[in-house]
Amino acid sequence: xxxxxxxxxxxxxxxxxxxxxxxxxxxxxxxxxxxxxxxxxxxxxxxxxxxxxxxxxxxxxxxxxxxxxxxxxxxxxxxxxxxxxxxxxxxxxxxxxxxxxxxxxxxxxxxxxxxxxxxxxxxxxxxxxxxxxxxxxxxxxxxxxxxxxxxxxxxxxxxxxxxxxxxxxxxxxxxxxxxxxxxxxxxxxxxxxxxxxxxxxxxxxxxxxxxxxxxxxxxxxxxxxxxxxxxxxxxxxxxxxxxxxxxxxxxxxxxxxxxxxxxxxxxxxxxxxxxxxxxxxxxxxxxxxxxxxxxxxxxxxxxxxxxxxxxxxxxxxxxxxxxxxxxxxxxxxxxxxxxxxxxxxxxxxxxxxxxxxxxxxxxxxxxxxxxxxxxxxxxxxxxxxxxxxxxxxxxxxxxxxxxxxxxxxxxxx
Amino acid sequence: xxxxxxxxxxxxxxxxxxxxxxxxxxxxxxxxxxxxxxxxxxxxxxxxxxxxxxxxxxxxxxxxxxxxxxxxxxxxxxxxxxxxxxxxxxxxxxxxxxxxxxxxxxxxxxxxxxxxxxxxxxxxxxxxxxxxxxxxxxxxxxxxxxxxxxxxxxxxxxxxxxxxxxxxxxxxxxxxxxxxxxxxxxxxxxxxxxxxxxxxxxxxxxxxxxxxxxxxxxxxxxxxxxxxxxxxxxxxxxxxxxxxxxxxxxxxxxxxxxxxxxxxxxxxxxxxxxxxxxxxxxxxxxxxxxxxxxxxxxxxxxxxxxxxxxxxxxxxxxxxxxxxxxxxxxxxxxxxxxxxxxxxxxxxxxxxxxxxxxxxxxxxx
Numbered sequence: 001x002x003x004x005x006x007x008x009x010x011x012x013x014x015x016x017x018x019x020x021x022x023x024x025x026x027x028x029x030x031x032x033x034x035x036x037x038x039x040x041x042x043x044x045x046x047x048x049x050x051x052x053x054x055x056x057x058x059x060x061x062x063x064x065x066x067x068x069x070x071x072x073x074x075x076x077x078x079x080x081x082x083x084x085x086x087x088x089x090x091x092x093x094x095x096x097x098x099x100x101x102x103x104x105x106x107x108x109x110x111x112x113x114x115x116x117x118x119x120x121x122x123x124x125x126x127x128x129x130x131x132x133x134x135x136x137x138x139x140x141x142x143x144x145x146x147x148x149x150x151x152x153x154x155x156x157x158x159x160x161x162x163x164x165x166x167x168x169x170x171x172x173x174x175x176x177x178x179x180x181x182x183x184x185x186x187x188x189x190x191x192x193x194x195x196x197x198x199x200x201x202x203x204x205x206x207x208x209x210x211x212x213x214x215x216x217x218x219x220x221x222x223x224x225x226x227x228x229x230x231x232x233x234x235x236x237x238x239x240x241x242x243x244x245x246x247x248x249x250x251x252x253x254x255x256x257x258x259x260x261x262x263x264x265x266x267x268x269x270x271x272x273x274x275x276x277x278x279x280x281x282x283x284x285x286x287x288x289x290x291x292x293x294x295x296x297x298x299x300x301x302x303x304x305x306x307x308x309x310x311x312x313x314x315x316x317x318x319x320x321x322x323x324x325x326x327x328x329x330x331x332x333x334x335x336x337x338x339x340x341x342x343x344x345x346x347x348x349x350x351x352x353x354x355x356x357x358x359x360x361x362x363x364x365x366x367x368x369x370x371x372x373x374x375x376x377x378x379x380x381x382x383x384x385x386x387x388x389x390x391x392x393x394x395x396x397x398x399x400x401x402x403x404x405x406x407x408x409x410x411x412x413x
Numbered sequence: 414x415x416x417x418x419x420x421x422x423x424x425x426x427x428x429x430x431x432x433x434x435x436x437x438x439x440x441x442x443x444x445x446x447x448x449x450x451x452x453x454x455x456x457x458x459x460x461x462x463x464x465x466x467x468x469x470x471x472x473x474x475x476x477x478x479x480x481x482x483x484x485x486x487x488x489x490x491x492x493x494x495x496x497x498x499x500x501x502x503x504x505x506x507x508x509x510x511x512x513x514x515x516x517x518x519x520x521x522x523x524x525x526x527x528x529x530x531x532x533x534x535x536x537x538x539x540x541x542x543x544x545x546x547x548x549x550x551x552x553x554x555x556x557x558x559x560x561x562x563x564x565x566x567x568x569x570x571x572x573x574x575x576x577x578x579x580x581x582x583x584x585x586x587x588x589x590x591x592x593x594x595x596x597x598x599x600x601x602x603x604x605x606x607x608x609x610x611x612x613x614x615x616x617x618x619x620x621x622x623x624x625x626x627x628x629x630x631x632x633x634x635x636x637x638x639x640x641x642x643x644x645x646x647x648x649x650x651x652x653x654x655x656x657x658x659x660x661x662x663x664x665x666x667x668x669x670x671x672x673x674x675x676x677x678x679x680x681x682x683x684x685x686x687x688x689x690x691x692x693x694x695x696x697x698x699x700x701x702x703x704x705x706x707x708x709x710x711x712x713x714x715x716x717x718x719x720x721x722x723x724x725x726x727x728x729x730x731x732x733x734x735x736x737x738x739x740x741x742x743x744x745x746x747x748x749x750x751x752x753x754x755x756x757x758x759x760x761x762x763x764x765x766x767x768x769x770x771x772x773x774x775x776x777x778x
Contacts, residue, residue, distance in 0.1 A: 026597045027589075055728045093724040098583070099676050100720075103448065107721065110444040124581045128676050131586040135596045149507050187572055188581040193507075216569065217581075 039138070040113035041342045045088040046081075048073070048332075049108030051119035051129070051140075056096025057218060057243060061321070062121050064273055065143060066091065067312055068322040069118050072329035075307065082333045083341070090114060098128035105129040109138045115342045116141060116332050118325060123147060123189045130155065139344055141332060143325035145268065145290070147193035148401040149412070154344070156351070157371045158328040158363075159321060160291050162197050163400040168376035169238070169266050169289035170201050172391055178235040178264075180208045184225060184249065185240035187214040194240050194268070197403070197412060204408030210234045215241065220248035226256045229263075239267040246270055250282040260285030266378075271319030275385050283381040290320040291374040292360035293387045301359035317386070318359075327358045331365060331372070362396065371399030422620065425703075426613060433609040443598050450605040450673040452713040453612050457666035459694050459705035460615050461659030466691070467699030468623060469655040470635030472553075475560030476663045476690050478567050479535035481682030483664030485571075486534055487671045488584035489518060490527035495588045498522070503586070504579050515577050524591065528668075535664030536657050543656040547649035552638070561684055568683040583678020590672040604672045611669060612706070615662050620702050622658065631655055663690075696738050698745025707746050 040047070050069055052062040073087045081087060090112050092104035101120060108114045109132070116139040120126045123146050133140045133154040140155045148162040173181065183198060185191025195212060202209050210232040213225045226249070229237060241249055246267070253265070266287045272294050275283055294305055294317050304326060308318050331354060336342055339350035352367020364373040373396035379387035403409035437449055458476055465471040492502040493514075501514055520526040542563070546556060571578045579585075593600040622628050633641050634648045641648050671677050680686070690709070697708015715734060719727035742748055 026594050026600070027592050054725050091724050093720050093727065095720065095728075098581075098678055098680055099674060102585075102674070102676055103451075103717070104720075106444055106447075111442070122581075124583070124678065124680075127582040128585055128678070131675055189575060192575050192580065214573075216572070 038113065039115040039342055039344070041085065041115055044085060046083075046085040046342060047088045047090055047112055047114045048329075049105075049112065049114040049117035049119070050089050050091040051094055051101065051104055051108065051117050052091070053096040053121065053125075054091070054093040058094075058096040058121055060277070061243070061273065062094070062096075062119070064316075064319065064322050065119065065121065065325045068308060068318070068326040069329055071308055071311055072326045074311075076329065076333055082336050094120070094125060098122075098124045101125040102128045102132050105132045105140070106136070109133075109136045115139075115336075116347075118143070118328055118332075120144070121321070126150075126155070127189075137344055139332075139347065141325075141328035143328050144321045145324075147190045148197070148403065149193065151369055151371075151401055153348070153370070155370065156328065156331070156365070157369075157399075157401070158324045158331065160374055160376070161371055161399050161401040162194065163403055163406070164291060164374045164376050164397045165268055165289050166194055166197060167201065167403075167406070168393055168397070169268065169287075169378060170198060170205075172287075172289075172378045173236050173238075173266060174205055174207065175391075178207070180210050180232075180234045180236075182210050182229045182232050182234040182237045183212040183240070184229065184237060185212075185214055186217050186219075186242045186245055188217055188242070190242070191240035195238075197409065198238055200408050200412055201406075215245055215249075217242065217245070219245050222249045222252040225249070226252040226258070229253075230256050230258060234263065237263060237265040239265050240269060241267075242269050246274060247278045247282075250278055250286075254282050260287075270381075271321065272317035272385070272387060273319050273322075275381055275387065276317060280381065280383060280385040284383055286381050287390075288379045288381065288387055289376070290379065290387075291377055292320045292323040292358075293377065293379050293389060294318045295386050295388050296360055296377070298359065298361065300357050300361075304359040320360075323359050327356060327360070327363060327372075330356045330358070331363070335365070364396065366399050369399050369401055371401060373398055426617065429613060429616075433613070434606065437609075438602065438605070443601060446605050447601055447673065448717060450608045451670065452710045453605075453608045454666045454670040454673055455690065455693065455713050456706040456709040457612055457615055457669070458663045458690050459697065459709035460612075460619050461662030461666075462690055462694045463697075463699055463702070463705035464619050464622060464631075464662075465655045465659035466694065467701070467705065468628065468635060469631045469652055471652055471656055471659075472557040472691070473560050473656070473659060474557045474684070474691060475562075475564040475687050476659065477564045477682035477684070477687035478560075479539060479660040479663035480667040480670070480686075480690075481567060481571075481677070481679075482535040482538060482667065483531040484667030484671050484677035484681070485578070485584065486521060486527055486531045486664075487668035488587070488677045489521040490524060491587045491590065491671065492584055493518070493522040494524075494591070502584075504582065504584070505576065511576060518577070531668035532661045532664045535660040535667075539657045539660030540653065543653040544649075547652045547656075550649075561687065564682065564684050564687045568679040571679045571682075579678070581679060583676055583681070584671075585676040585678070587672070587675055595672060595675070604669070608669050608673055611665060615665070616702065616706065618658075619662075622655075623702060627651070627654065692735065694745075696735065696745055698747025701745075701747040704745050704747030711746065 050066055052066040053059050054063060070089060073089050077086045092108060094101040094104055108117055118141045120129060120142050121144050126142055130152050134152060141158060142155055143158050145160040145165050183195045185195060199209055211228055264287055266289055268289050270288055305318050309316060334354045334356060335347045335351045338354060339346035351365045354365045356363055361375050375396050376393040377389050378391040380390050381387050403412060438446060458480055462473060462476060465473050496502045505511055572580050587595055589595060630651050634651045638648045693709035693712040694705040696712055698704025716731060719730050
């Protein structure tokens with residue numbers, strides 16, 4: 001005979017437990033001070049988290065960022081640390097998987113009690129960890145150019161926002177007399193948002209968008225897209241493809257007979273590291289928009305490039321996201337020293353106006369947006385695989401993540 | 414059913430309840446407990462796969478679809494609840510450039526629609542797909558490929574509709590869960606208790622289904638579909654019930670995953686996670702009741718533990734683990750128990766339940 005009671009006895013227990021506990025938690029909006037992990041800075045060392053994809057599709061890019069963060073940490077430790085404490089980096093693998101990023105961020109904050117976390121690359125990973133940092137009132141330094149329209153109180157953005165990269169790229173095309181563009185991008189948040197901004201700019205500046213194509217992330221099928229680009233006879237292409245897709249796209253582009261002279265491509269995700277993997281012959285003469293190149297002149301950059309190559313190998317190039325990550329560690333150090341402590345509130349309060357003589361030139365933290373002033377630089381890929389600057393903004397550009405200072409962008413956010 | 418057997422099941426459930434409700438909350442920190450909640454959600458999916466694949470032989474490589482439907486249904490409700498009445502969720506204001514909430518979002522504002530939808534929507538999709546596929550006698554590798562194609566299609570659809578689905582970012586950044594502040598550790602713990610309670614409930618349902626006459630029929634269909642057909646049953650309906658039940662469980666798992674983990678996105682429901690669900694079940698032992706649960710939790714826990722300990726090399730270790738289990742424990746972790754038990758006299762032969770869940774008339778229809 002079936003003993004129903006025996007079977008359901010186990011299920012009743014949890015129900016009772018749920019009912020017993022259901023009255024305890026706070027309701028939304030009731031209590032503003034819940035959450036918040038406190039960094040443990042009582043010892044001789046201060047822990048910081050390194051959160052990068054060490055496996056999966058993003059590893060090839062993110063490992064270089066992790067390496068340059070480690071370089072900065074070593075340099076700072078060699079010169080006495082931060083407030084007399086040596087930095088102890090704890091590395092976690094985001095595994096190119098956004099929920100994993102959130103899990104590891106929480107682990108770094110709550111279990112390791114780190115004072116700050118450096119890392120993330122894709123916008124999706126940043127969006128996934130953002131609530132974790134806000135809930136625990138912990139700091140993230142995000143080192144990659146992104147699509148703007150964000151301003152978390154617990155994130156410092158040391159990569160370019162749109163008005164420091166995409167808008168200067170468009171202004172450069174306009175100044176070169178280009179009147180029409182074709183938009184090619186990977187199918188995810190950054191290209192789709194960037195293209196919205198590009199379309200608004202183009203419309204307001206008497207230029208035209210002749211087409212907009214998205215390829216799935218990691219796609220290597222570009223025959224159709226390149227044919228459409230070619231048929232459109234656009235005067236330039238704006239490329240927001242990410243990762244491996246660039247290899248296939250530029251091979252197809254060249255074999256279709258398109259060149260930098262006939263129809264230049266401006267890329268915003270191709271740095272020195274990617275040039276190497278795509279192949280210089282496919283990229284010769286094409287344009288990029290960034291804030292830093294390995295060839296950027298200045299003593300600070302000479303020192304950075306030399307130190308990086310000495311540590312990781314002479315054939316390793318340095319790139320914009322690596323530089324921004326390197327800079328973020330030094331900026332954090334400067335903020336902590338200005339604040340006189342590691343407490344997140346104090347560090348945030350001290351951030352405004354903190355400067356660092358970075359490899360890309362002088363950078364200054366804008367406390368209001370928690371972004372940094374950066375010089376925009378348009379570069380051209382040379383036959384040696386390095387990118388040389390053809391234009392720069394002359395001075396660091398004030399970050400404007402919501403493009404409030406641009407009338408044509410009024411409807412975007 | 415012998416008295417001894419159900420007595421043992423009762424003890425099993427009680428031990429599980431004590432472990433989940435008394436031991437784990439005391440032994441684990443808040444962070445580890447929230448991870449356990451995540452593992453238990455994955456275990457719910459595993460219970461369903463154990464039923465459909467282990468018992469019914471339906472290799473469903475696309476459970477991510479149902480997990481996603483449940484997850485997105487819950488996430489949409491939570492997003493709308495956060496935004497407040499009449500307002501659009503934050504990400505829509507950012508990317509969508511929509512003037513008004515899309516019509517298919519609107520019903521999810523009501524918990525009375527959203528909560529049932531987390532389970533019924535996946536079941537409906539499974540019912541429609543299953544009725545088409547099983548009647549046409551699509552099985553084996555063809556069914557596996559079809560279910561996987563569905564997962565791929567759903568991911569492409571979600572990513573393409575960034576303005577209304579959040580694209581690759583998915584839906585994240587939730588403030589509250591039915592009015593309770595998710596930042597509060599007490600409420601986080603609450604979510605864990607709900608997850609643990611629901612898992613035990615699903616196990617009880619799965620056990621009931623497996624031990625019933627329907628469960629026998631399901632195993633019979635798995636082992637010899639033609640023979641069952643000649644006995645006058647319609648194997649399509651037998652399979653459909655298991656498939657729909659598994660989809661409902663995956664949907665419920667997805668719905669609870671959202672408050673427990675705080676995110677749902679296409680990367681959680683595509684081909685790779687769908688295969689990972691099945692790997693967990695295989696590691697645990699697909700044909701048993703508890704095997705899939707143990708396997709799913711063990712695989713997820715191993716992933717966390719290995720990646721924390723060896724951030725640069727954990728993927729190799731995880732692969733090694735799978736190879737070892739498949740090579741030396743083809744029956745999964747559950748077969749360890751059987752190995753121990755083999756030394757004792759075998760239990761009574763499998764009993765026949767007097768209370769059929771599905772009568773032969775219904776099945777034949």
